[in-house]
Amino acid sequence: MTGAEIFVKALADLGVDVVFGYPGGAVLNIYDALFKNTKVRHLLCRHEQGAVHMADGYARASGKTGVCLVTSGPGATNTVTGIATAYMDSIPVVVFTGQVPTLMIGNDAFQEADIVGITRPCTKHNYLVKETKDLARIMKEAFYIASTGRPGPVLVDMPKDVLAGSAEYALPKEVNLRGYRPTYEGHPRQVESAVRLVKEMERPVIYAGGGVILSGASPQLAELAHILGIPVTTTLMGMGAFPGTDPLYMGMLGMHGTYCANMAISHSDVIIAFGARFDDRVTGKVDEFAPHAKIVHVDIDPTSIQKNVPVDIPIVGDLKDVLKKMIRLVKGAKEAAQYREKIGPWRGQIETWATTHPLSYKRGKGKIKPQYVVEQIYALTKGQAIITTEVGQNQMFAAQYYKFDRPRTFLSSGGLGTMGYGFPAAIGAQVAMPDRLVIDVAGDGSIQMNIQELATAVQYRLPVKVVILNNGALGMVRQWQELFFQGKYSQTCLPQIPDFVRLAEAYGAAGFRATRTEEVTEVLSKGFSAKGPAVIDIPTDPDEMVYPMVPAGAPLTKMLLV
Amino acid sequence: MRHTISVMVENEFGVLSRVAGLFSGRGFNIESLSVAETLDPSVSRMTIVTSGNDQIIEQILKQLNKLISVIKVVDLTGVETVDRELVLVRVNAESETKAEVLRLVDIFRAKIVDVAPRCYTIEMTGDGGKVNALLQLLRPIGIKEIVRTGRVAIARGM
Ligand SMILES: Cc1ncc(C[n+]2csc(CCOP(=O)(O)OP(=O)(O)O)c2C)c(N)n1
Numbered sequence: 001m002t003g004a005e006i007f008v009k010a011l012a013d014l015g016v017d018v019v020f021g022y023p024g025g026a027v028l029n030i031y032d033a034l035f036k037n038t039k040v041r042h043l044l045c046r047h048e049q050g051a052v053h054m055a056d057g058y059a060r061a062s063g064k065t066g067v068c069l070v071t072s073g074p075g076a077t078n079t080v081t082g083i084a085t086a087y088m089d090s091i092p093v094v095v096f097t098g099q100v101p102t103l104m105i106g107n108d109a110f111q112e113a114d115i116v117g118i119t120r121p122c123t124k125h126n127y128l129v130k131e132t133k134d135l136a137r138i139m140k141e142a143f144y145i146a147s148t149g150r151p152g153p154v155l156v157d158m159p160k161d162v163l164a165g166s167a168e169y170a171l172p173k174e175v176n177l178r179g180y181r182p183t184y185e186g187h188p189r190q191v192e193s194a195v196r197l198v199k200e201m202e203r204p205v206i207y208a209g210g211g212v213i214l215s216g217a218s219p220q221l222a223e224l225a226h227i228l229g230i231p232v233t234t235t236l237m238g239m240g241a242f243p244g245t246d247p248l249y250m251g252m253l254g255m256h257g258t259y260c261a262n263m264a265i266s267h268s269d270v271i272i273a274f275g276a277r278f279d280d281r282v283t284g285k286v287d288e289f290a291p292h293a294k295i296v297h298v299d300i301d302p303t304s305i306q307k308n309v310p311v312d313i314p315i316v317g318d319l320k321d322v323l324k325k326m327i328r329l330v331k332g333a334k335e336a337a338q339y340r341e342k343i344g345p346w347r348g349q350i351e352t353w354a355t356t357h358p359l360s361y362k363r364g365k366g367k368i369k370p371q372y373v374v375e376q377i378y379a380l381t382k383g384q385a386i387i388t389t390e391v392g393q394n395q396m397f398a399a400q401y402y403k404f405d406r407p408r409t410f411l412s413s414g415g416l417g418t419m420g421y422g423f424p425a426a427i428g429a430q431v432a433m434p435d436r437l438v439i440d441v442a443g444d445g446s447i448q449m450n451i452q453e454l455a456t457a458v459q460y461r462l463p464v465k466v467v468i469l470n471n472g473a474l475g476m477v478r479q480w481q482e483l484f485f486q487g488k489y490s491q492t493c494l495p496q497i498p499d500f501v502r503l504a505e506a507y508g509a510a511g512f513r514a515t516r517t518e519e520v521t522e523v524l525s526k527g528f529s530a531k532g533p534a535v536i537d538i539p540t541d542p543d544e545m546v547y548p549m550v551p552a553g554a555p556l557t558k559m560l561l562v
Numbered sequence: 563m564r565h566t567i568s569v570m571v572e573n574e575f576g577v578l579s580r581v582a583g584l585f586s587g588r589g590f591n592i593e594s595l596s597v598a599e600t601l602d603p604s605v606s607r608m609t610i611v612t613s614g615n616d617q618i619i620e621q622i623l624k625q626l627n628k629l630i631s632v633i634k635v636v637d638l639t640g641v642e643t644v645d646r647e648l649v650l651v652r653v654n655a656e657s658e659t660k661a662e663v664l665r666l667v668d669i670f671r672a673k674i675v676d677v678a679p680r681c682y683t684i685e686m687t688g689d690g691g692k693v694n695a696l697l698q699l700l701r702p703i704g705i706k707e708i709v710r711t712g713r714v715a716i717a718r719g720m
Contacts (some may be wrong), residue, residue, distance in 0.1 A: 121583055125631075306617065
């Protein structure tokens with residue numbers, strides 16, 4: 001078989017049903033082999049960055065590994081932002097790039113880029129395939145590495161002669177990598193110490209991150225929290241890891257977290273962190289983060305532990321395993337009831353914070369409030385939609401005002417903060433979940449970063465919906481200028497915004513617009529029931545800001561409130 | 563504090579840049595690094611000398627372990643080791659200093675490996691302390707060039 005045929009057969013044998021890609025000279029052989037195949041579907045994107053975000057959205061929505069295929073040189077370099085996005089959020093994606101023939105590598109050949117070198121710091125691992133006979137094995141390893149342990153993107157660079165050359169097809173059954181043995185089982189004694197510590201304390205908080213979703217540990221997290229009655233906050237990446245409507249849920253913490261979550265974490269005496277990494281957007285001023293708390297940190301990646309904050313009880317392992325062990329230690333015990341009683345006053349305090357300072361904004365007759373739009377999206381979809389976001393105020397409003405009850409329903413670029421992520425990610429999610437309503441909550445700035453993918457959505461009849469919170473500005477940056485740069489809006493006003501309704505129509509999608517608050521619900525509802533992809537443009541109040549806000553570098557208790 | 567870390571890696575291309583990139587990308591510092599094949603030709607050993615507080619060293623060890631191409635990481639600090647470094651030094655050897663150079667070479671059990679009309683090249687192996695001591699004594703005589711391999715180390719006994 002040729003390398004290209006091996007590639008296509010291995011994809012099918014590895015269970016890949018869809019590839020997001022874009023052709024070019026270095027991968028012509030593969031496209032030729034794909035032409036004949038019936039097992040692997042290929043979606044032609046309109047930009048390689050879009051292709052990676054689609055693979056990423058597909059992975060986040062389904063839990064499966066997303067796959068992307070592009071050509072050498074510019075095709076490969078266009079994937080870098082997508083790869084870095086997936087890397088920061090630990091998303092399993094395998095990106096295949098074409099490369100110039102082996103003998104030309106290093107000669108600055110036409111469309112040559114050292115993509116293995118370029119992506120080394122933003123992939124979990126990457127490969128240059130040197131011989132056709134290695135291709136199948138490397139593909140097997142790539143999928144294994146991407147999807148196990150702490151997941152992440154893997155890149156496989158394939159020179160043209162490797163794809164044209166031939167070898168026998170040999171896909172190994174097992175992967176054996178002596179340098180890669182993730183720890184799945186949490187150390188039982190560490191788990192016991194953690195439980196003992198929590199029980200001694202009176203003001204516990206569970207702080208859950210994206211790791212809970214990646215591990216599929218949401219049911220266990222809910223069970224543990226309920227047995228002990230411990231209030232839960234999540235990171236942006238952890239949205240949906242714990243039900244947003246659960247009485248124990250305090251909302252998101254950090255820079256735009258709820259007053260309640262930030263006060264709770266700051267006053268707690270023990271924090272149990274599950275699959276979260278104490279990122280600076282979460283901790284605020286790190287020296288003053290949770291000054292009274294002992295910290296239990298559970299994570300599959302040892303490098304996450306003790307990186308930003310000192311930890312009292314580190315536990316390396318798969319969250320599901322560790323949570324199950326914890327549950328076994330506390331379940332059914334009379335002590336659990338006693339514990340719930342003991343922390344009653346703490347729960348009362350949290351309740352007070354939540355009721356005195358709920359998320360709020362000034363409702364009014366004037367301009368449409370972006371928060372109101374998100375509330376209406378929530379009401380109309382009854383919380384059942386998959387929501388993706390762009391980056392900026394739109395992202396924060398979506399996280400604050402939509403309640404996510406299930407994992408894999410909130411897809412957002414948390415770590416890298418990539419504008420232009422949400423729309424292609426929505427397309428990828430729609431491919432994975434054809435029957436779900438998928439909505440990208442967008443800003444007028446971000447949506448223009450990957451708007452070309454409208455063509456992809458239309459071509460494949462993927463009925464994603466885009467709601468543009470159109471404030472005529474790069475809102476979040478403008479917000480910082482308003483608050484910290486005396487209102488000098490340097491380069492953050494977007495006076496030249498396309499007519500998104502007509503733009504959608506030009507691409508063959510449907511376009512809608514609401515211009516008054518009273519119309520919002522109806523227009524959203526019309527847009528959501530459109531058969532194909534639809535863009536819903538909603539001019540919103542440009543002066544609206546995201547609150548609460550912890551200024552960068554300030555402690556979490558120093559929140560700016562509405 | 564200074565640490566010597568022994569890292570067993572897959573002997574394949576690109577590994578050095580993965581390790582070096584990890585240090586540069588995360589702002590860790592490399593004082594010296596040496597790499598060569600081991601008894602098993604599919605494995606190379608890197609000996610890295612680095613410094614940092616406990617938290618940084620912990621991160622370095624964990625981050626190294628996280629690389630797929632890294633098979634094993636051992637922090638040799640605090641372990642009984644034999645460590646050696648090889649240095650080549652070119653020093654002035656004028657008629658009035660020649661005798662002193664030869665005396666030092668003798669004391670340090672070093673070797674003269676190259677002789678030119680006005681200078682000698684000295685080769686010496688030893689632990690870091692010994693190398694530094696020799697260099698310190700040669701400095702007043704006039705060192706023209708120094709080439710050091712960086713430290714290699716092996717655990718004692720076993
Ligand atoms: C690719 C990229 N470039 C720049 C930024 C910096 N940035 C963060 S938020 C933001 C404004 C986003 O504007 P818009 O999409 O209109 O959203 P809004 O904040 O108005 O909701 C910018 C420029 C970024 N996150 N990503």
